[in-house]
Amino acid sequence: MTDAATTPAVELRGVGRQFRRRRTSLLTPAPVVDAVRDVSATVARGERFGIVGESGSGKSTLLRLICGLDQPTSGEVLVEGRPIHDQPARRLRWLRQRLQLVFQDPMGSLDPRMRVRDIIAEPLVAQGKHDNEARVVELLEAVGMSAGDAHRYPHQFSGGQRQRISVARALAPGPDILVADEPVSALDVSVRAQVLNLIDEVVEGFDLTLIFVSHDLSVVRHVCDRVAVMRRGEFVEVAPTEQLWTAPQHPYSQQLLAAVPDLHAALAGRTATDLARDVERALGETP
Ligand SMILES: Nc1ncnc2c1ncn2[C@@H]1O[C@H](COP(=O)(O)OP(=O)(O)O)[C@@H](O)[C@H]1O
Ligand SMILES: [Mg+2]
Numbered sequence: 001m002t003d004a005a006t007t008p009a010v011e012l013r014g015v016g017r018q019f020r021r022r023r024t025s026l027l028t029p030a031p032v033v034d035a036v037r038d039v040s041a042t043v044a045r046g047e048r049f050g051i052v053g054e055s056g057s058g059k060s061t062l063l064r065l066i067c068g069l070d071q072p073t074s075g076e077v078l079v080e081g082r083p084i085h086d087q088p089a090r091r092l093r094w095l096r097q098r099l100q101l102v103f104q105d106p107m108g109s110l111d112p113r114m115r116v117r118d119i120i121a122e123p124l125v126a127q128g129k130h131d132n133e134a135r136v137v138e139l140l141e142a143v144g145m146s147a148g149d150a151h152r153y154p155h156q157f158s159g160g161q162r163q164r165i166s167v168a169r170a171l172a173p174g175p176d177i178l179v180a181d182e183p184v185s186a187l188d189v190s191v192r193a194q195v196l197n198l199i200d201e202v203v204e205g206f207d208l209t210l211i212f213v214s215h216d217l218s219v220v221r222h223v224c225d226r227v228a229v230m231r232r233g234e235f236v237e238v239a240p241t242e243q244l245w246t247a248p249q250h251p252y253s254q255q256l257l258a259a260v261p262d263l264h265a266a267l268a269g270r271t272a273t274d275l276a277r278d279v280e281r282a283l284g285e286t287p
Contacts, residue, residue, distance in 0.1 A: 007081040009177050009209035010043040010066055014075035016233075017061050035061040037233040038075070045176070048203060048210040050224030050241065052217050052256065058233040059213045063181050066211065068095050080176070097127070100170035102163070102199075104182035109166060110154040116140070116165055117150035123173040139168040142205070143198060160191035167202060177209045178202070184219060196222045217256055221245055229253045 016037050023030040035058045043049045051059050064070040065077050068084045076083050084095055100123075103109045110119055117136050124132040137147045143164040154162055163183060170178060180199065184192040200223050203210045214220045220227055220241070227244050229237045229252060237250040248254045 007045070008042045008078070009045045009047065009080060010041075010049075010211065011078040011081075012039050012041045012062075012066075012075070013078070015039045015062070015065060015072045015077055016074035017058075017065060017070065018073045034233050036065065036072070039233075039235050040075075041228060041235060041238060043209060043211060045209055046207065047226065048212065048224045050220035050227040051211070051213045051230055052215065052220045052227055053230030054215055054256070057230045059215075059230055060181055061233075062230070063101075063179055063211070063213055067099060067101055067179055068092050093126075096123070097173045098175055099177040099179060100173065100175040102166050102170050102178065102180040102183045105186050107154065107159075107162060110162060110169075112154050114153070115150065116152055116154070119154070119165060120150075120169045120172055123169065127173060135172070139171055142171065142202065143168045158191070159187050160195055163187060163195050164198060167198060171202060171206060174206075175208065177211065179211045181213045182215065183212070185214065185216070192219070193222075199223055217245070229256060 016039070017035045019033045019035055021031045021033055037058075039062060041049075051062065053059055061070070065072050065085075066079070068077075068079075068087065071085045077085060079095060079099060082091075084091070087095070114122075117133070120136045120139055121132045124130075124135060129135075136150055140146060140149055145161065145164055145168070149157075149161075149165075154165065157165065166183075178199075183199065184195050187195060196219065199210070199212075202208065203223070210223065212220060212224055217227070224241050227239060227241050228235045229244070229248075229250060231252045237244065237248065237253045239249070244253060245257070248257050
């Protein structure tokens with residue numbers, strides 16, 4: 001019997017995921033991509049664990065393995081002490097109540113034909129809770145939105161508000177673990193800090209474990225206690241955030257640190273005109 005208080009939220013034991021690419025000719029073998037290679041790590045309950053690395057380093061693949069959306073080709077993933085690969089659907093339902101996800105693109109992950117209240121209530125309905133109006137309002141308020149927003153559709157909101165709705169939806173089943181894949185990368189810099197603050201608040205307020213992925217170390221620094229630097233499928237360095245920020249050990253971490261703009265500095269140095277220009281640019285980019 002394991003002690004619930006000391007069981008890690010997530011444990012990765014030599015986790016690997018290979019993909020086989022289509023072969024380019026009949027004479028050559030199909031090339032194999034090691035998207036994740038031999039990753040081991042333990043995320044304690046209540047910890048805020050960041051994963052940072054450039055595009056293609058395997059971050060999303062690893063998150064999919066942690067969420068049971070894909071299976072490792074080697075090693076094991078344990079959530080709250082239970083191995084989650086090769087699980088029958090019933091066990092994965094258990095997992096969905098414990099662990100919830102927020103993705104990069106709120107427009108892609110929110111069904112445009114559904115009203116906000118149905119989007120947020122969906123995980124509750126899946127649990128058989130149909131009388132959920134009060135809970136939906138409570139969740140909307142927890143993410144800084146109001147009861148009136150329940151009747152509107154995703155396209156009626158800004159990117160930042162849509163990401164708030166995604167967070168409310170993720171909180172609905174009352175998870176212990178929140179997993180976020182580049183949750184602010186699609187947002188304008190002027191609203192990034194707000195959404196990061198919201199994630200910070202809900203992790204604190206709902207006593208969650210956070211696993212947060214970004215290509216931007218300054219974003220991870222804002223919300224995480226400890227950070228893994230991922231490169232070509234491997235964790236090359238895992239360190240407390242401030243240590244990584246001030247004294248990165250691995251040459252790749254040093255390179256990553258040198259390349260990222262500091263979010264705080266970027267925001268502090270911005271004028272109202274800069275912010276207005278950002279808003280205009282964001283609106284101009286909206287299809
Ligand atoms: N379903 C897949 N089939 C083949 N290759 C994949 C698949 N998913 C990811 N990859 C490859 O795995 C590597 C890591 O991708 P990904 O996990 O998306 O990285 P990141 O999220 O860090 O940008 C990339 O080389 C990508 O092309
Ligand atoms: Mg990714």
